[in-house]
Amino acid sequence: MKIIGASVPRPDALDKVTGAARYPADLVKAGMLHAAAVFAHRAHARILNIEASGARALPGVHAVLTAADVPYNRFGLIVADQALLCEDVVRFYGDRVALVVADSAAIARDGAARVNVSYEDLPAVTSAQAALAPGAQRVHADRSNVLLHQKIRKGDVAAGFLQADVILEGKFTTGWQEHAYLQPDAGISYWEGEKLVLETAGQWLHEDRRQIAAMFEMPEENVVIRYAKIGGAFGGREDLSLPPLVALAAWKLRRPVAMVWNREESIIGHHKRHPFTITTKWGAKRDGTIVAAEIESIADGGAYASTSVEVLKCASIFACGPYSIPNVATDGIVVYTNNVPSGAFRGFGTPQAHFAAESMVTRLAHALGLDPADVRRKNLYKEGDIETTGHPLPPGVSVRAVFERCLEEKAARFALPARRPEPANSLRRGIGIACGIKNVGYSFGFPEQATATVELDATPAEIRGAIVRVGAAEVGQGAHLVLRQIAAETLELPLEAVRMVTDDSSEAPNTGSASASRMTFMGGRAVKDAAEAARRNWVAGAKPEATVQYRPPRTTPLDLETGDGIPNYCYGYSAQAVEVEVDVLTGVTRVLRVISVHDVGRAINRQQVEGQIEGCLAQAVGYALTENMPARDGKLLTPYFSTYLLPTTLDMPTEIYPVIVESADPNGPFGARGVAEMPLVPFAPAVAAAIFDATGAWVSDLPMTPERVLRAIEETRRRTTASAEALVR
């Protein structure tokens, strides 16, 4: 193979770094109208009146649109429970109540400031615990606050704990995380004859089309979604936020309209990673065999359903990490609150679950006086193991090989001290390890498919080139190049002979979303199969083209009470070793080195896999250490990059070792699995273990800010002094 596995350079890179690439906000043209949203700015309130005459009177304002202007005022990825413009009740700060359309963005915003909405405040539910309290205010009057209570039962936990020589309990909390994609939410929309066109950024052309067509009660074919260059997504563009607003304005006024959110609007206006509270109890035998685990995971889903139920199920099936435990009981609960909605974010519930699970495994090892690596060796999944949901893991269980590779790399690379200046007195260094498991593709019986069309440019003697139609969102991860490499390799064509048609819902078929680390696997497999079918047609003298819908092995919904089911068809396995340096007097923690090992099945493009690992680690550093997003009474307190602390290059470890393991998946194209989310999965618990190694203190809350690290160190010190005193007495 020539093209698969090579580090083919990204064709879009030059335009992106020189500024020539056109992102949605670059599509705004003179003469377009501009839209600005009126945000609720309250957690929970009844709308009494919307007084828009002041805005309408402003010269340059064309319209002030409200709920009454939306034919079907509901949308949502799984449950359509969100209003495009709220009609009666606002349920979180970022809810939208009106849309002002004007000659310029400045006038539109000015108009938006003159829309006076009078509200009657309602009691606000601003934590998951409050949502579950007896007699709690309902977030949606017609529905319980509990979006889902998913149980999983395997074996008999009570009996399991009886066999345990050591039992540990732990409580973990994790916070919101902002996607912070660099390209601001933006789009333009206009009519092209009968068709309403929306040019924007997203993660799934055909799903955006489905929801938007429904809102305007139009046939789907009459809505055209075109993606411009997309500057990052990370799950944050799965839910519709800005795009249907600008579409509404164009649909209603029959004029081209543009809309661009600033960073504050983006941060309050789109969903976040779910905050979790995980209460857990694990038991193990003296030899390190884990015999029982009991886990309660409570997630704050925020004001609207988004993908909360799926995130919760993922957090539930990974509540024990990649370990085979005979007796398990997990209770996962996700609730509505009047906080910012929670939804998809790189890792999709898995990082939260692993923070608790992997921390507990290391703590068990310490409690037993065993090496955390040996305890992992004892319990890690192997081929044929039964998941907590009662069925064997999909074939290709490679986590043991991945972990051993990580330990080898650690021995080789962490043997010498990091190349840093001599630590001052208060600096302590420590090393931590953790493993990870995360599904590739959709889970729990969600219809999973990818469709691709390949049209060959061929004479009877030779195939000269190909057009590949595949509705895959290029969110910066490099999907278009990978899919092109797969087509070129399959057809034995040079890369330049393959043309990609990818960004228009009317020209490319439905390939599903760029999410769940699935596009290389699913889109790639559809492209490969379509290329092979087209070539077969050519050989047979038929029209040299083919459209193929690829469907992976079946998954099933989980039984609500037992969790029984087949959750997934493919897993990615990870293991990481990190070294940190903690200032034990201030709590300031730096990650010095990371080894990040991933079974990607097959690296279609090595450089891009490494890019995904390194980029994902930046988000992981933020999640573990810096990205604190507190809220007060439903209001996010860090809606700016000046207060929400993303890691910068200076916060990144100076040594990152991405390690690629290739153990082929039986179904993935050329054996490929997925990688995009994987480095985020074990990272936070690896850092927590490293902080423990350095300081003797466990931090159980994410992010591990200096203040939290210091508090943990001080509490541990107090406790050890107290127990030392107890011994003396």
Next chain:
Amino acid sequence: MESDGSTFEREGDGMIPTTFNYFRPHSIEEALLLLRQGEAAKILAGGQSLIPMMKLRVAEPKTLIDLQGVPELAHVTWAGGHCTVGSLTSHATLAADADLRQKAGALWDAANGLGDPQVRNLGTIGGACAHADPSGDYPAVMLALDACFIVAGEKTREVAAAEFFKGTFETALGAGEILTKITFDAAPRSAYVKLEHAASHYALVGVAVVLVMSRDTIEDARIAITGLADVPFRASGVERSLRGVKGNNVAAIKSACAGAAAGQDVRGDIQASSAYRTAMADIVAARAVRVATDPR
């Protein structure tokens, strides 16, 4: 009920200030005249605090008087052991001054650790002092140096640092006055150390230390702390405890610095709680003292 006034609801989206008149005088006298005559007039130095406030419309001056046309305000002059710094001297100029590092390390440290390169290139020491941000670096340094502020107005007057900082964004400067110079004595055993906010680099806790040492023993100390209260303050208890302590006695320095924020109403916010800031004052103070004990 009306909106809650979040920043991005404000008019102009936080980007466009209201209209104003702009002047660029060529002497202090001219500047003072404009300041007295101009409607709602304000001095513009580096613009690193004023312009952002104007964009957010927290400040809405009608007249801006740009001091950049009076370059003689930018200088660092030594006469014997006495230093005069012009108010228009940029942070970058101070940060690049190797002489300053040896003679007044605390000021050099503050200039080096302040903001980012753009802010350091444009922002000025006078602007930073006149702005009196409670998390600003210089106010603590000025207190520790026991600096004197030379203020031009109807008449020229001198204000001691201890009298200059009055409150959050509040100084002893009158409406028609311009800060022209800051003077202080050389402080070869001095340092400024801070625990900073990762994005802005403003001090969560910043401690400036000026020591008088005889051989290796601390004879006298001035310790000033910023970031904790509305105004920077002297940690007089720590100053007393440090007297007689050997410069290399780390444990004694640490214990002398305990309770550095005693008696202060310490601020807490999303960046750092009051308890954390209070605890960090001791740690940062001890670190600053240790840096100051050695020649720079």
